[in-house]
Amino acid sequence: MHIPDGFLSPTIAIIMFALVLPCLVWSWRKVQATHSRSFTAVLAISSAFIFAAQMINYPIALGTSGHLVGGTFLAVLLGPYAGMLSMTIVLLMQALFFADGGLMSFGANVFNLAVIGAASFFVVKLLNRNSENTGRFASSIFIASWLSVVAGALACAIQIGLSPVFTSSGGIVVTIPSMIFWHVIIGVGEGAITMTLLTSLQRFNPSILGGLMLLRERVKK
């Protein structure tokens, strides 16, 4: 879902940078205020893992593929704020070194993948509440990660659909249904992988789920 350069109009690209910047500053401050001691190691490994996972495209249907985005994974593992920063690092390195996602469209990509991914934390929180039930935790994760991919695709569809390159061939009337169609399917993969990863981590090393602890703390109050 990484938007390459040339797809977005400069205006939309700039608007997305302007929207994303305060989110990143806010996250940076939140992380500074709340991070735990073992934070750096978990942040580093999970960022590297998400970079690797995003390279592995899995086929979905009709000659189309998708890959794990990992926004919900990072948000539950690290908390929404560190999760957003972690994803932003991954996206920045992809754009700078691997031409995966453009530099002009970097703001839009951060919004669609990092900000929306981080926001899915609050979907998990809403659905899971204070439940210790594994099944409920798993289904909350599945729904939140599916939703993060579909919401990211919708945002992406609007951004490209309003840009001249796409308006000439139909604009948002075409981009929205097409993006939603593919990502409803890709999201199922996202949900299944994220659910498997996080429930396994919870079983074998629950102390690593910093975001989950944050989630429980907040709900208790």
Next chain:
Amino acid sequence: MNKTLAGLALIAIFLIVLIPYASNDPDGLEKTAESMGVTEQEAVWKGLMPDYALSAINNPYLSTLTASILGITIVLLLSIALGKAVDSKKTPATKDTPRN
């Protein structure tokens, strides 16, 4: 640090095993653009390793694998730098509190 290296090794194994199976089909966005007749333009900035490949290595598997290992290393180092930067701004009083 040992745990970090162990994690890095696990991710490398993940890539060694899965890279051959990764799909080359277009993703949802590429498919949408394709169906609308929009072609990806020549990028202004091509990056150092466009499409996760090193032009110096002919074997496509080894080329992608090397690029990916470089990628995870860069991401890891930058994340450690971010973690350290966050930590350094913390006031000494709170820093010494275990597991705050």
